[in-house]
Amino acid sequence: MNFRDIIDCWPDTYALANDVGYKQDSVRKWRERNSIPVEAWAAMLNSKTARKNGITAVKLIAAVHKK
Numbered sequence: 001m002n003f004r005d006i007i008d009c010w011p012d013t014y015a016l017a018n019d020v021g022y023k024q025d026s027v028r029k030w031r032e033r034n035s036i037p038v039e040a041w042a043a044m045l046n047s048k049t050a051r052k053n054g055i056t057a058v059k060l061i062a063a064v065h066k067k
Contacts, residue, residue: 001059002066007031009053019047036060 007030010016017024020043030036036044041060044050 001063003034003036003063004031006036006055006059006063009055010049015049016044019049020044036063 007013007016007027010019013027013031014024017027020027020040022040030040041057045055045057045060049055
């Protein structure tokens with residue numbers, strides 16, 4: 001699972017942006033770059049969508065190596 005796969009667990013970039021407190025344009029750029037800034041990880045992991053889809057810190061760390 002790479003960062004794009006993780007981002008795609010949300011219905012759209014707006015939903016993820018809303019969950020993590022970033023602008024939708026920023027989240028869209030994360031998807032394009034296949035990268036999520038570590039500063040957003042805590043908010044992401046605390047979201048209902050992440051819990052529902054089994055997104056964990058371990059999966060985020062593993063995604064760093066799958067860029």
